[in-house]
Amino acid sequence: MKNYNVVFISGTPGTGKTTIANNLKKELESKYLVEVLSINEIAIDNNLILDFNEEKNYKVIDINNLNIKLNEIIDNYKNQYNHFISKNKNNTKLIKPKILIVEGHITHLLNGCDKLIVLRLNPKILENRLEKRKYIKEKIQDNLESESLGLCSSEGYELYENKLNEIDTTNKTIEEITRIAIEIIEDKSSLPIGNVDFLDWFLK
Numbered sequence: 119m120k121n122y123n124v125v126f127i128s129g130t131p132g133t134g135k136t137t138i139a140n141n142l143k144k145e146l147e148s149k150y151l152v153e154v155l156s157i158n159e160i161a162i163d164n165n166l167i168l169d170f171n172e173e174k175n176y177k178v179i180d181i182n183n184l185n186i187k188l189n190e191i192i193d194n195y196k197n198q199y200n201h202f203i204s205k206n207k208n209n210t211k212l213i214k215p216k217i218l219i220v221e222g223h224i225t226h227l228l229n230g231c232d233k234l235i236v237l238r239l240n241p242k243i244l245e246n247r248l249e250k251r252k253y254i255k256e257k258i259q260d261n262l263e264s265e266s267l268g269l270c271s272s273e274g275y276e277l278y279e280n281k282l283n284e285i286d287t288t289n290k291t292i293e294e295i296t297r298i299a300i301e302i303i304e305d306k307s308s309l310p311i312g313n314v315d316f317l318d319w320f321l322k
């Protein structure tokens with residue numbers, strides 16, 4: 119593994135991105151310097167929410183400027199870390215490799231990661247999770263269709279090809295999913311696009 123690794127976690131709303139990113143930090147912290155960023159927070163902090171689409175009930179985000187901002191943040195972290203290494207040349211072995219995790223629903227559309235992990239979840243189970251939120255019916259339906267069609271994965275594939283991994287989180291505990299994600303991050307396994315298929319939900 120490189121000294122500095124950038125991992126993006128994407129997936130349909132409700133698939134567990136925030137939960138898994140935070141648990142990854144907890145599990146990886148003894149071996150690595152881990153930082154978790156939320157792409158939503160970056161967009162809000164930098165005024166990159168352009169509009170709210172009332173009809174479809176989603177935020178319109180300035181993706182181009184979000185991409186620029188995120189990559190400034192990534193470069194800054196890299197520079198800070200390199201500085202840290204060069205200052206400690208004689209004991210670099212003592213320095214933990216760094217992992218920067220950026221989680222959020224649109225990360226698969228943004229540049230800058232070494233690994234993209236898309237969390238997938240059977241739409242039937244996702245439906246129960248989304249019903250607990252105050253989403254309107256149409257928004258739930260849109261999200262379930264997106265998940266069934268694997269939209270985050272197919273969009274992410276255009277940019278990331280074999281750097282893209284899909285984890286089927288259905289019926290898995292947070293700990294199990296975290297373990298699988300760690301194997302991907304540490305190059306011990308890969309789960310290329312195509313191993314998850316929820317199309318039958320769409321065709322029902």
Ligand SMILES: Nc1ncnc2c1ncn2[C@@H]1O[C@H](COP(=O)(O)OP(=O)(O)OP(=O)(O)O)[C@@H](O)[C@H]1O
Pocket residue numbers: 129130131132133134135136137138223247287290291292295
């Ligand atoms: N493996 C799991 N098993 C059971 N429940 C889970 C699992 N992963 C996440 N959850 C639960 O599902 C809900 C949604 O998780 P979370 O908020 O992490 O999703 P998200 O992908 O970050 O959603 P959003 O895109 O809206 O930010 C939470 O209540 C969380 O506790």
Ligand SMILES: [Mg+2]
Pocket residue numbers: 135136137
């Ligand atoms: Mg979240």
